[in-house]
Amino acid sequence: MVKGLQQHHRVLQVISKLFIPLILLFAFYVQFHGDFGPGGGFQAGVIFASAFILHGLIFGEGRTRLVMPPYVLRFLMSFGVLLYAGTGLVSIMMGGNYLDHSVLSEDALHGQHWGIFAVELGVGFTVTAVMITLFYCFSSTRP
DSSP states (O other): OOHHHHHHTHHHHHHHHHHHHHHHHHHHHHHHHTTTSSOOHHHHHHHHHHHHHHHHHHHOHHHHHHHSOHHHHHHHHHHHHHHHHHHHHHHHHTTSOTTOGGGGSSSHHHHHHHHHHHHHHHHHHHHHHHHHHHHHHHHOOOO
């Protein structure tokens, strides 16, 4: 950003520095509370990505790429899909059907809880990374 242009956005920068941690905290709440109530991986992923998108809009895409580089996003996209699929494969290896989480623990209820948690975590990682990548694609002036 141009030096003079940065000074005009000082209030937005201060306010966003206050709100970004709160947005991230709310995303964690939605992620970890998703198996007990409304929310889950997709909603938490979008909220988590919105904090980085806000950072990019206020401080510039270049600074946000330093905070969340594209290679980290590629890793998160891959890891999220592998976590989702891996949870199903572990279910198969333990004698159940694909994504039958009841076999993941001695108690079927605990198995369902841990399986859904792992799947929702994988969805959250993937959605976060895809949303930030889309922001980079649409905001970039690079070819």
